Amino acid sequence: MPQGIDRDEVQRLLSEGAQxxxxxxxxxxxxxxxxxxxxxxxxxxxxxxxxxLDPTRPVxxxxxxxx
Amino acid sequence: MSPRAAWRLESFGFxxxxxxxAGKLDWIAAGLPSEGRDAERPRAGDVARKxxxxxxxxxxxxxxxxxxxxxxxxxxxxxxxxxxVLGLLRHDQLDKGEDEPVEQVMRPGPSTFRPHVGxxxxxxxxxxxxxxxxxxxxxxxxxxxxxxxxxxxKAANKLREQHEREHEP
Numbered sequence: 592m593p594q595g596i597d598r599d600e601v602q603r604l605l606s607e608g609a610q611x612x613x614x615x616x617x618x619x620x621x622x623x624x625x626x627x628x629x630x631x632x633x634x635x636x637x638x639x640x641x642x643x644l645d646p647t648r649p650v651x652x653x654x655x656x657x658x
Numbered sequence: 659m660s661p662r663a664a665w666r667l668e669s670f671g672f673x674x675x676x677x678x679x680a681g682k683l684d685w686i687a688a689g690l691p692s693e694g695r696d697a698e699r700p701r702a703g704d705v706a707r708k709x710x711x712x713x714x715x716x717x718x719x720x721x722x723x724x725x726x727x728x729x730x731x732x733x734x735x736x737x738x739x740x741x742x743v744l745g746l747l748r749h750d751q752l753d754k755g756e757d758e759p760v761e762q763v764m765r766p767g768p769s770t771f772r773p774h775v776g777x778x779x780x781x782x783x784x785x786x787x788x789x790x791x792x793x794x795x796x797x798x799x800x801x802x803x804x805x806x807x808x809x810x811x812k813a814a815n816k817l818r819e820q821h822e823r824e825h826e827p
Binding site: 592593594595596597598600601604609612613614615620621622623624625626627628631633636637640641644646648649650651652653654655656 | 661664696
């Protein structure tokens with residue numbers, strides 16, 4: 592089950608090499624995103640997740656807020 | 659949206675998937691670095707003065723007034739030991755009383771703004787609402803600094819001039 596985390600935990604995991612994924616549409620990603628995040632909109636996860644992400648490393652996903 | 663993405667990744671066999679619940683809004687509001695087209699846009703948190711005087715609830719108002727005036731300020735933010743904003747002393751409150759504790763004369767629960775708000779938006783709001791200064795806090799209420807209307811207007815004008823120069827025919 593995916594685990595909900597806060598900002599401090601995001602920073603800790605990133606320092607340990609976690610992958611960061613913004614799932615918002617590309618336009619919103621291009622406006623502003625967290626440092627080092629890749630853009631993988633929800634609909635593209637199906638086709639691109641396996642090629643763009645390393646399944647052996649932790650992955651953090653986020654959007655605008657908790658919605 | 660992101661909880662669904664997290665679940666879908668797990669279904670693909672990703673074993674360690676996390677969901678940053680508060681998301682991008684929380685990150686930007688905390689004043690942390692970001693990337694992208696809007697990342698360099700000046701914001702309230704960038705222009706806010708971090709050296710604003712602070713005081714605690716139980717200090718004597720006359721002592722605070724002397725300290726604030728000596729530092730050439732006209733505003734003081736009332737905070738607790740965690741720098742959580744509890745009140746504000748503007749000109750009118752600073753001029754009141756002698757031995758009363760700050761708690762009795764401060765403006766309690768002042769409106770605060772997040773550091774990520776664009777400086778043009780802040781300048782417009784402060785002019786429209788005749789605010790001379792506004793405390794800027796993180797989403798959990800911690801003081802970042804105080805934004806002065808004059809600083810906000812100056813930064814917004816500079817940005818507008820820069821934009822006009824870039825779009826000159």
